[in-house]
Amino acid sequence: MPKCSFCGNQLAKGTGKMVVFNSGKILYFCANKCEKNMLKLGRKPLRVKWTEAYRKEKGSDGGKVVGETAEEAPVMEAAVAEPKKEVKSADKK
Numbered sequence: 001m002p003k004c005s006f007c008g009n010q011l012a013k014g015t016g017k018m019v020v021f022n023s024g025k026i027l028y029f030c031a032n033k034c035e036k037n038m039l040k041l042g043r044k045p046l047r048v049k050w051t052e053a054y055r056k057e058k059g060s061d062g063g064k065v066v067g068e069t070a071e072e073a074p075v076m077e078a079a080v081a082e083p084k085k086e087v088k089s090a091d092k093k
Contacts, residue, residue, distance in 0.1 A: 001013065002016075002018075002028040003028065004016070004028055004029055004030040004031075004034050005027040005028050005029060005034075005038065006029060006034035006035070006037055006038045006045050006048075006051065007030060007034050007045065007050065007051045007052060008045070008051060008052025008053060009030050009052070011028055011030055015030070016028055016029055016030050016031075017029045017035060019035070019039070027039075
């Protein structure tokens with residue numbers, strides 16, 4: 001199965017669009033959004049946050065490590081304030 005040339009998503013059989021240039025270069029697109037971003041607007045997939053290339057470059061997947069499920073995500077423990085200890089001063093005479 002081909003991947004979208006812009007976002008990196010897998011194309012289901014019978015879906016998407018294939019663009020063939022005179023030079024023989026072939027690009028696959030899953031949606032009109034991807035096609036316009038690459039061909040008309042000239043955007044690079046590495047600079048668009050919702051693409052697979054961006055996530056690979058930055059090493060993140062929406063704030064979690066790639067391949068990590070929600071159950072495995074590290075939990076940040078809240079800082080618990082310790083109760084203040086009363087200091088008794090020496091009685092004055």
